[in-house]
Amino acid sequence: MSTLTAGRVAGKVAIVTGAAMGMGRASAELLAREGAAVVLTDIDAPEGAAAADAIRAAGGRADFRLLDVSDEAAVAAVWSDVVAEHGRIDILVNCAGVIGPDKPTHEITEAEWDALFAIDVKGVLWGTKHAVPYMIEQGGGSIVNFSSIYGLLGNDEFSAYHVAKGAVTMQTRQDAATYGRHGIRVNSVHPSTVLTPLVEGIAADYPGGIAAYEAVNTTHQSLRRLGRPEEVAYGVLYLASDEASWVTGVALPIDGGYTAR
Ligand SMILES: NC(=O)c1ccc[n+]([C@@H]2O[C@H](COP(=O)([O-])OP(=O)(O)OC[C@H]3O[C@@H](n4cnc5c(N)ncnc54)[C@H](O)[C@@H]3O)[C@@H](O)[C@H]2O)c1
Known part of the structure; x- marks a missing residue:
């Protein structure tokens, strides 16, 4: 039986992208409540700062950094700042995402496709790329990527978004297979509609x-x-924590049973 600590992620340093609202905010709040020092990042500065303020007011450790996840240099700079301040990155939650236009494949433009992939696919890539070297150096870490049930299944809406979430599913598996030897776990969550x-x-x-x-x-x-945002955040918390120390490459549906049928 392992020793119980003050929280399920006590003493860990976590970064959450897209943390100003929705499931990113819920994940940041829950990680902070369970003892992590959380760096919230988002393109929405007022909402992001307010989310961090609310966590601190509730007794948690949190601060906010303005960050567009599609900007590789900015991601690298913020991660470097976090390590300078906190010494490490134990948990990275790649949550930032946009849904893009509701068009079928034959109507999508190159500009629409590229704009969506810059955030939903490259955002996960840049976040991971620039966290991994720190995680290798410190001997491990946990990355949780936000995909969707539509990163596992198709339907007749939002074609580009669903293909982008499929890429996130595969990025997760590829990175889990690659970085396990460094103690880095990489998993994805797949909500239905929240x-x-x-x-x-x-x-x-x-x-x-x-x-x-x-x-x-x-x-x-x-x-x-x-679904409610906190119902997904509990899955993020589990995958981020040492409770999931032998879990990597998993695509976890949190979907009210959508993928069971
Ligand atoms: N809500 C759902 O039903 C649902 C279902 C499956 C998957 N998802 C995925 O879950 C994640 C969170 O979704 P949500 O519903 O909480 O979204 P949301 O719109 O409520 O919040 C998304 C956050 O991401 C931020 N953001 C957008 N572009 C950004 C960028 N370039 N850089 C940094 N931050 C950026 C927004 O400002 C916002 O704070 C997304 O990846 C989304 O695709 C959502």
């Missing part, structure tokens, strides 16, 4: 509003309701 600002924006325009959106979007789930 009620976050991203989804609220889509649902608001839906005929019949959010109730109709929820009914349609949960038709193929066993648990017929939208």
Whole structure:
């Protein structure tokens, strides 16, 4: 039986991208509540700073850095600052993402495809690329990538987004296979529809509003309701923590049973 500590990630240093709202914010809050020092990063400075303030007000350790994950040099600079300040990076949660245009493959433009991939695919690449050298040096770490059920399955909407999330699934497996010898674990979470600002924006325009959106979007789930951000954050916490010390390369659906049917 291992010794219990004050929190499930006590003493660890965590970076969360896209942490100003939604599931990134929920993950940052939960990691902080379980004892990590959390660096929240996002392109939304007011919301990101407010999220970090709220964590500190609740007794957690957190600060905010402005960061666009599609900017490789900026990612490298922020990670370097975090190591200068905290000494290490134990946990990286690559959560920042955008959904892009709802178009089928034959209507997508190159500019739309590139803009989406710059954030959803390259954002994960840059985050990982610049964290791995520190993790190798310190002898390990845990990376959790946000994919989607649509990084495992297709449907008839948002073609570019679903292909991008498929790339995140494969980046996760590739990096898990590559970096295990350094004690670095890499896993992905795959939510179905979770009620976050991203989804609220889509649902608001839906005929019949959010109730109709929820009914349609949960038709193929066993648990017929939208998810809550903290329900995904608990999966992130598990994969980030030493409780998952023998878990790598896993694609964890947190989806109300969508992929079970
Ligand atoms: N909400 C869902 O139903 C759902 C389902 C499956 C997967 N996901 C994925 O989960 C992750 C979080 O989604 P969410 O619903 O919480 O989204 P959200 O829109 O509520 O929050 C996303 C955050 O990412 C930030 N962001 C956007 N572009 C950025 C960039 N270039 N650099 C840094 N930050 C940036 C935004 O400012 C925002 O704070 C995303 O990767 C999303 O694709 C969401």
